[in-house]
Amino acid sequence: MATESGSPGNITLPALLxxxxxxxxxxxxxxxxxxxxxxxxxxxxxxxxxxxxxxxILLGLGLHPAEPLTTSIVREAAAAGFAALVIxxxxxxxxxxxxxxxxxxxxxxxxxxxxxxxxxxxxxxxxLKASAEAGxxxxxxxxxxxxxxxxxxxxxxxxxxxxxxxxxxxxAYSTLAHQPIDEDRRQGILGRQxxxxxxxxxxxxxxxxxxxxxxxxxxxSALDRLAIAVRxxxxxxxxxxxxxQDGDLDAGAEQALERAAELAALHMLRARSAYDLARQQRAExxxxxxxxxxxxxxxxxxxGLRNSGPFMVIAVQPDMGQATEMTLGRLxxxxxxxxxxxxxxxxxxxxxxxxxxxxxxxxxxxxxxIESLARRITERSRVSLAVELRIAAGPAAASASEIARxxxxxxxxxxxxxxxxxxxxxxxASEVRSKLALLDLAAHVRTTPNxxxxxxxxxTACDARTGSEYAKTLRTYLDCSRDSARTAAELSLHQNxxxxxxxxxxxxxDVDLDQPEDTLLLWLSLHLLELN
Numbered sequence: 001m002a003t004e005s006g007s008p009g010n011i012t013l014p015a016l017l018x019x020x021x022x023x024x025x026x027x028x029x030x031x032x033x034x035x036x037x038x039x040x041x042x043x044x045x046x047x048x049x050x051x052x053x054x055x056x057i058l059l060g061l062g063l064h065p066a067e068p069l070t071t072s073i074v075r076e077a078a079a080a081g082f083a084a085l086v087i088x089x090x091x092x093x094x095x096x097x098x099x100x101x102x103x104x105x106x107x108x109x110x111x112x113x114x115x116x117x118x119x120x121x122x123x124x125x126x127x128l129k130a131s132a133e134a135g136x137x138x139x140x141x142x143x144x145x146x147x148x149x150x151x152x153x154x155x156x157x158x159x160x161x162x163x164x165x166x167x168x169x170x171x172a173y174s175t176l177a178h179q180p181i182d183e184d185r186r187q188g189i190l191g192r193q194x195x196x197x198x199x200x201x202x203x204x205x206x207x208x209x210x211x212x213x214x215x216x217x218x219x220x221s222a223l224d225r226l227a228i229a230v231r232x233x234x235x236x237x238x239x240x241x242x243x244x245q246d247g248d249l250d251a252g253a254e255q256a257l258e259r260a261a262e263l264a265a266l267h268m269l270r271a272r273s274a275y276d277l278a279r280q281q282r283a284e285x286x287x288x289x290x291x292x293x294x295x296x297x298x299x300x301x302x303x304g305l306r307n308s309g310p311f312m313v314i315a316v317q318p319d320m321g322q323a324t325e326m327t328l329g330r331l332x333x334x335x336x337x338x339x340x341x342x343x344x345x346x347x348x349x350x351x352x353x354x355x356x357x358x359x360x361x362x363x364x365x366x367x368x369x370i371e372s373l374a375r376r377i378t379e380r381s382r383v384s385l386a387v388e389l390r391i392a393a394g395p396a397a398a399s400a401s402e403i404a405r406x407x408x409x410x411x412x413x414x415x416x417x418x419x420x421x422x423x424x425x426x427x428x429a430s431e432v433r434s435k436l437a438l439l440d441l442a443a444h445v446r447t448t449p450n451x452x453x454x455x456x457x458x459x460t461a462c463d464a465r466t467g468s469e470y471a472k473t474l475r476t477y478l479d480c481s482r483d484s485a486r487t488a489a490e491l492s493l494h495q496n497x498x499x500x501x502x503x504x505x506x507x508x509x510d511v512d513l514d515q516p517e518d519t520l521l522l523w524l525s526l527h528l529l530e531l532n
Contacts, residue, residue, distance in 0.1 A: 010035035010055065013084065013107055016127060024115050025086075028094060029101040029108035033083035040125045042082070043117075044073065054081035057109075057124060061117055065092040071100040078104035086120065088113050114281070122232040123269050146172035146267055149260070154179060156256040157226065158249055159242040163264060166238055166330050167337050168194040168204070168384070171268075180245050182223045201383055203227070207239055213254040215244070228257050230264045237268045286349040290356055292404025300400035303347065308360035311397040314339075314370060315410035316355040316377065317418070319388045327385050331355065334380055342373045354414070356407060362396065374426040390417045393428040412439050442528040453518075455509045456525035462508070471526055473501045474511075478523040482513070 013032055017025070037055030044050075044060050046069075058077050063070045065087065074097060077085050084107040087097070094110065101108035111120055146163055154161040154174035160181045161174040170192045173185075187195045194200065199219050207214050207227045216225045224244040230237045240261055242249070282303065289299045290313070305311075316335050318328065332350050339346035339357045348357045359370075374391040381387050392413035394406035409429045416435055417423055429436060445451045459471045473491060477498070480486040488495045505511050513519050 010037060011128070012036070024112040025120070026110050027107060028110045029098050029106070031102045031105050031107055033105070033107055036083045036128075038128045040128065041086075041121055043121070050076055050080050052080040055083045056081075057084045057086060058082045059117060059121060059124075060085055060087040063087050064090060065094055065097050066090075070097055074100040074106060074108070075104050078106040082106060084109055086111055122235060125233060127266055146264075147175070149264060149267055150174040151176055153240065153242065153257065153260045156260065157242050157253045159226070159244055159253075160185060161243075162188060162241045163230075164194060164239050164241065165268075165333075166236060167333050168200070169337070170194065171238065179243065180223070181243060182218070182221060184222050185243065196383070201386070204239070204384070208236055213257050216241075226254065226257055228261045230261050230268060232265045232269050237265055240264060282347070283349045286347055286356075286358065287351055289358075289400065289403055290349065290351065290407045292401075296401045296403065297399075300403075305358075305360055305400060309397065309399050310362055311400070311403050311406065312359045312362040312370065313394040313397070313403060313406045313410050314357045314359075314374070315392045315394070315407070315414050316357070317390045317392075317414050318353065318381070320353055327387055328353065330385060331381060331387060334384070335377055338373065338377050338380065342369070354411070356410075358403065370428065371426060378425055389425060390414055391426045392417060393426075395429040409436060412436055415439075438527055441524075445525075445528055452528070453521045453525035455511050455518075456522050456529055458509050459505065459511075459526070460529045470501065470505050470508075471529070473498065474505055475523070475526040475530070477502065478519065478526075 012034075013027065013036055016036055017027065033055070035055060036057065037053070039053065039056050041057040041059050042051065042053050044058055044063065046062055060070070060073065063073060070087065074085060078101075085101065086109045089110050090113060094108075098108055150161045150163050150172045151174045154176045160176070160179040162170050162185060163172045165171055170188045173189050184195060184197070197219070203216050206216070208229050210229065213226050213228045216227050218224045224247050226242045226244050226249055227239055229239050240257065242253075242257060285299050285302050289296060289303065300308075316331075318331055328350070332348065332355055335355050335357060336346075336348040339348055339359070343359050343362075346357055346359050348355060350356075370393050374393070378389045378391065381389050392410045394408075394410035394413070397403045397406040406429075413427050413429055413432060413436070416432060416439075417425065417427055456471070459474065462468060463471050473487075473493075476490050477484075477487045480490060484495050484498055487493075488498045491498065493501075502513075506513070511518075511522065
């Protein structure tokens, strides 16, 4: 099988660069090998002998242009038969590396510093695999033309086709005449979103568990389908669904769909790579804005938010016992999609295991729309990802410089939701303002020990040592304004038992509840120790 201007099983470097169509990868040397092998890229290992792979691409992990080792690896890779070496520039001059590549007859490719090596490996591998299909009907499709790809799949496989991303959004669909569709597909096309159905979660789980084609039986009036996950290496990108009206699409149709999935991966990767760099840059700006600093106003301007206050931050925390790395990535996309639908221009970023969404030009007087959004995100996550969430809204931030404080307050609300499941899965800073004030005070008390009641510390230490409940009893008694009946009912105690405990507290810890100042400090300290 011959590829563009190449021999069977090979592709020329210019042709590969056209397939990639990514500004993130550029040819910097003058040496251009006659052909590249269609084998997967190799990884540079500084601690192992270099394996000879004629015509292959070598990814120069760990190579720095300023180090003499890099030019040595250039010569060594050429001697081993590699056709191209990929490095990162790291803001260094490349003249000496380019000269070494030209002398050695190996192509030097430079990838943007922001592109991860795993992402690049996946992109190149998909491009090479897709090029191996150059003799198929699909190879003539235009770059990134997912609608043309959907039509080609529909013609090859024999059924109406839809291509979806991980958020179950319809990216493209076939338009061939005389191919029947059902109401589910019609609604998906109209809204460009797969309609929510109870059976969706199980069907998508089956598709993404499988490495090949899955046959999906229609539920109710829905027609049967063939479905396959679209992957770049192990990374899921989306899925392809083909209507199987009479259930007679055979093994040949399944094989054609498997080949189509490989090419769809390349199309989807290339469509993604065009904006990935900008998205990564915006994510870094947003992280810096959330963390605060003197440059907040400048960063907000870079994000187009200079005069867009008031702002609001919501924080979304998944149950990490349920969320894998893959589901965390899908959850980020789900939150981003729902937030963008809620308010155009919403921006999301993942920091650690928490997803933050920033809204601009909000009405600080009402949190009801945010609460509705939180419920929708929680339900979508539970149904489509089987992951439970906690969601917190920070206070309104009047300016960009206050966004970091709003994010910190949202984190504290998340902390309270996590420590007391009975409070539910959503809360706003305005609803728990008093508890937030106590948390801030607790942080201050940790650095100023004389603000803490010594009696409260002694009581808490005794409870931890003996299993008694003096602190809880006394705290509840004071919370109930020293009403014995209310306190006994709250603690499910007899009033005589309550009186005995209170007397023991006075005897053991020299507590006099008739001293207002001591009692105030004791009550506050007991609450702060509980928060800690």
